[in-house]
Amino acid sequence: MERVLTLFLLCPALFFTTVTSQQDNVCLRPNLADTINLAGIHRYFNPGEELALSCIDGYTPVSGPRKIVCKVNGEWTKTRFLCIPKRCPYPDPPTNGELYYEDTIYRSTINYTCNEGYVLTGSSTSVCQANGTWSTLVPECTPVTCDLAPIPQFGMIIYDTTVRGNTTYYGTTGTYRCHPPHALIGNPRAECTASGTWTKTPECKVVTCHPPRNIDKGYMSTSRQRDYDYMETVKYGCTGEFVLEGSQEIVCQQDGTWSEKPSCKAPCKIGINRGRILYKGRKIWIGDLNPNRVLHNEIVSVYCKNTARNCGYAVPTQCIDGRLQIPECFEEPSGTDYTFHSGSLPSEITQC
Ligand SMILES: *[C@@H]1O[C@H](CO)[C@@H](O)[C@H](O)[C@H]1NC(C)=O
Ligand SMILES: *[C@@H]1O[C@H](CO)[C@@H](O)[C@H](O)[C@H]1NC(C)=O
Ligand SMILES: *[C@@H]1O[C@H](CO)[C@@H](O)[C@H](O)[C@H]1NC(C)=O
Numbered sequence: 001m002e003r004v005l006t007l008f009l010l011c012p013a014l015f016f017t018t019v020t021s022q023q024d025n026v027c028l029r030p031n032l033a034d035t036i037n038l039a040g041i042h043r044y045f046n047p048g049e050e051l052a053l054s055c056i057d058g059y060t061p062v063s064g065p066r067k068i069v070c071k072v073n074g075e076w077t078k079t080r081f082l083c084i085p086k087r088c089p090y091p092d093p094p095t096n097g098e099l100y101y102e103d104t105i106y107r108s109t110i111n112y113t114c115n116e117g118y119v120l121t122g123s124s125t126s127v128c129q130a131n132g133t134w135s136t137l138v139p140e141c142t143p144v145t146c147d148l149a150p151i152p153q154f155g156m157i158i159y160d161t162t163v164r165g166n167t168t169y170y171g172t173t174g175t176y177r178c179h180p181p182h183a184l185i186g187n188p189r190a191e192c193t194a195s196g197t198w199t200k201t202p203e204c205k206v207v208t209c210h211p212p213r214n215i216d217k218g219y220m221s222t223s224r225q226r227d228y229d230y231m232e233t234v235k236y237g238c239t240g241e242f243v244l245e246g247s248q249e250i251v252c253q254q255d256g257t258w259s260e261k262p263s264c265k266a267p268c269k270i271g272i273n274r275g276r277i278l279y280k281g282r283k284i285w286i287g288d289l290n291p292n293r294v295l296h297n298e299i300v301s302v303y304c305k306n307t308a309r310n311c312g313y314a315v316p317t318q319c320i321d322g323r324l325q326i327p328e329c330f331e332e333p334s335g336t337d338y339t340f341h342s343g344s345l346p347s348e349i350t351q352c
Contacts (some may be wrong), residue, residue: 006140008316014070025074035083035334047071055083056131086237088128094120097141104128117194121330145169146192153202154182157190168192182231182252206230209252215240217264228252238264243296265296266322274338275301276347278314281345294319303347304329312346 005108027045029038032053039052049070055061062084068076086106093099108128114120122139129135133344146168149157159174172192178184186202207230214220214236221235228234233251238244238268246262253259269292272275276285279294287291294300301314304327315327333345340350 004038004276011346022203025072027070027074027076030076030127032084034133047072047074051076053079058086059083059186060086086128086130086132088134090130091134091349092138094138094141096143097139101137106130110134112139113263117144118142119144142226144192144194144196146170146172149174149192149198150201152176152178152201152204154179155184155202170194170196177201178202180231181206183207183230185254207252207254207256209256209258212250212258212261215261217266218244218262230254234258236262236282241267241293241295243267245296265320267293267295268298268319268322268324269293270300270324271326272302272332274333274335274346275302275330296321296323300324302327302330303345303348305331305349309352311350311352312348313352314347 012196019305027049029043030051033037035056037054039054045051047070050067050069051070053061053223054066056071060083062082063080065079066081068079073103085107088106088108090104091099091101094112094114096118097112097120099110099112101108101110106128110126112122112124112126118141120139123136124139126134126136126138134329143184144333146266148163148166148168149159151157155176155178157174157176159168159172161172163172170192174189174190174192176184182204183206184202185205187200188202189199190201191199201288205277208226208227209230209232209300212220212228212234213227217240218236221237230252233249235245235249237248237348244262245265246260248262250258270286270289274286276283277289279298296319298316299316301316303312304315305312315329317325317327331350333341337344
């Protein structure tokens, strides 16, 4: 023992040849994987001596045996002892956030992020420690807060959800209204954004519309010529047998103009002298329609004849603002036919 150590210190090469040539050999401290701990600090071992193996921090032993023995020939007994990294439990993602990791073994890292509009409280990274636990708890993602929405002068906001105290959260929305006669200029919708501020506040402004003009063949609900406030309305009607088309009421809009005015549409004269028509579900001779007039949009049918099948059929046509097109298939009977052979007119024979 003494002798060998001295030799070793003096000349390692000589020591090496000495120990390998000797029959009663010693074993050198073995070179095993970095993750394996060897017991003690001895550099050499006599045959029969054991060396205990363990894993370094963060690693778990698998298979065995957990010790090797120095054999007579200076070699160690074989072992399949192996150290594998410890595994940390699979992490949960934070509510309203995400996590990123490649593995969950010793020294693995998790990165945490929060969704837009949420702030991370806690640690954004966590490391799997030697004892198989994560270095930090899952962080919290708390919503960004906004103050209460700014209120425009002469206006108000109606939140879509109940707001408690004087704090609102990312995603809180509402609608602005202005007190009449003020009109809302801008976006009526409001939202607490991810940056903790509210979307642009609209303005409430006094809006006036010029006195509205009358429409052709019509009259207005007021004859006084004055300016009108935002949202004020004026009604229209039509004279005689003219029919109002469009909205009966116009409104002073937020841009100071009136909404679209209605118009008055003219009645129609049915342009036939002899024949029978179908009007409002009744068959009447044209001479009995007194006066000869139907209103805008009304539908009238005249009768045509299917010569091949010798039958009659009604063809509808509509009065559009004073114009009523007589269907081309209509043939006006002669005065004689009309007077003496009215039974053979398309309106009187068998219907197709
Ligand atoms: C975590 O973030 C660090 C620093 O930004 C980056 O280098 C690393 O790749 C990220 N890891 C994962 C798993 O995303
Ligand atoms: C795991 O190791 C860490 C860091 O050394 C320590 O703070 C923690 O208390 C340990 N956890 C357990 C369960 O032993
Ligand atoms: C919010 O309200 C609390 C009490 O209700 C008050 O102390 C605080 O100053 C208010 N904060 C703001 C920004 O108005």
